[in-house]
Amino acid sequence: MKTYRVGVVGCGGIAWGKHLPAHKRNPHTEVVAFCDIIEERAVNTAKEFGTKDAKTYTDYKEMFKAGGLDIVLVLTPNNMHCPITVAALDAGFHVLCEKPMAMNYAEAKEMLAARDRSGKQLSIGYQNRYRKDALYLKQLADDDFFGEIYYAEALAVRRRGVPTWGVFIDKEKQGGGPLIDIGTHALDLTLFTMNNYEPAYCVGRTFHKLNKQRNTGNAGGDWDVDKFTAEDSAFGFVVMKNGAVIYLKSSWALNIADPTEAITTVCGEKAGADMLHGLRLNTVMNGKQVMIEPDLNGGAILFYEGAGDNPEDLELATFLRAVSGEGKLYVTADQAAVVTRILEGIYESDRTGKPFYFD
Numbered sequence: 001m002k003t004y005r006v007g008v009v010g011c012g013g014i015a016w017g018k019h020l021p022a023h024k025r026n027p028h029t030e031v032v033a034f035c036d037i038i039e040e041r042a043v044n045t046a047k048e049f050g051t052k053d054a055k056t057y058t059d060y061k062e063m064f065k066a067g068g069l070d071i072v073l074v075l076t077p078n079n080m081h082c083p084i085t086v087a088a089l090d091a092g093f094h095v096l097c098e099k100p101m102a103m104n105y106a107e108a109k110e111m112l113a114a115r116d117r118s119g120k121q122l123s124i125g126y127q128n129r130y131r132k133d134a135l136y137l138k139q140l141a142d143d144d145f146f147g148e149i150y151y152a153e154a155l156a157v158r159r160r161g162v163p164t165w166g167v168f169i170d171k172e173k174q175g176g177g178p179l180i181d182i183g184t185h186a187l188d189l190t191l192f193t194m195n196n197y198e199p200a201y202c203v204g205r206t207f208h209k210l211n212k213q214r215n216t217g218n219a220g221g222d223w224d225v226d227k228f229t230a231e232d233s234a235f236g237f238v239v240m241k242n243g244a245v246i247y248l249k250s251s252w253a254l255n256i257a258d259p260t261e262a263i264t265t266v267c268g269e270k271a272g273a274d275m276l277h278g279l280r281l282n283t284v285m286n287g288k289q290v291m292i293e294p295d296l297n298g299g300a301i302l303f304y305e306g307a308g309d310n311p312e313d314l315e316l317a318t319f320l321r322a323v324s325g326e327g328k329l330y331v332t333a334d335q336a337a338v339v340t341r342i343l344e345g346i347y348e349s350d351r352t353g354k355p356f357y358f359d
């Protein structure tokens, strides 16, 4: 595999915490361009993760015009995912864009159209799919261990875990709160495990009940109550065209005892699975109920030869294999667009007070 030249747009938390360390460990990339509207961030990030001659920018259009890139990472707040991704694809670069794909389904469709006209790869940062429990669950589902999955729960419920940095609590810039931020991971994992991308209708409710409180016990400290315009929790019920249902629960702040983060529960005719206390498979054997707890550390789950086993390394390695033509994407933009479509349906149902029908 050749060495790919990478440009980064957005040099904040997810760049430093996930993508750039993975690029540092991967021998097939060099990060040669860094863009952030805060110049100091671009410069500091280039110093830490860039090549010696890495260039820095405050305007992504200038970066794309300068060229010399193979891949662009879009790591900005959600409202910029669509315009930057479309510009990068149109400039002839492959794109890995962070989740959620877009603010709404119309934007997601613009991104798909840009991908199609460019012929480049577009993937979305749903790294939870590469967790060992998620990989094993997907293999079981594809091997028909569960039979037809007709009931699922997509769970991302924090007790007090409001992200207080950046613009996460700003509805205008992010499109919403926990539903679009972490509910998106849980729903993605659920749809992927079910292999069901055909929603019929949904109902949803969002709540702004705790976001004006102070002295909150929040993991990252108190939030700015004046800036917290997104919901603090959101719940949806999705009916798929084949009759299967998904209960989606998401919160950044909820008075609940047992938090969950980006997990799924699936129930089929033959067996079920949950991730509430590690991955558990629930079925009946010889007339008795049994619960199987797979040992995910004993023996490798071979995603493919040569890749490490942490989700961000696997995400990058898989993306590079698709870019090089040696493999296929594991997270397709078409799948991510359906996640965005359903999230929008839940917000719309909340806004109108009625069920939302997808066609």
Ligand SMILES: NC(=O)c1ccc[n+]([C@@H]2O[C@H](COP(=O)([O-])OP(=O)(O)OC[C@H]3O[C@@H](n4cnc5c(N)ncnc54)[C@H](O)[C@@H]3O)[C@@H](O)[C@H]2O)c1
Pocket (backbone or CB within 6 Å): 009, 010, 011, 012, 013, 014, 015, 035, 036, 037, 038, 041, 058, 060, 075, 076, 077, 078, 080, 098, 099, 100, 125, 126, 127, 165, 166, 167, 181
């Ligand atoms: N995959 C995950 O689990 C995960 C986790 C956290 C965040 N994210 C996603 O990553 C994205 C960024 O989140 P973050 O935590 O890094 O936020 P952040 O606020 O820490 O960083 C975002 C950066 O983008 C910069 N920026 C804003 N507009 C820009 C523009 N037009 N051009 C260039 N730079 C711009 C900001 O100055 C900031 O430095 C969000 O979409 C979020 O949903 C994903």
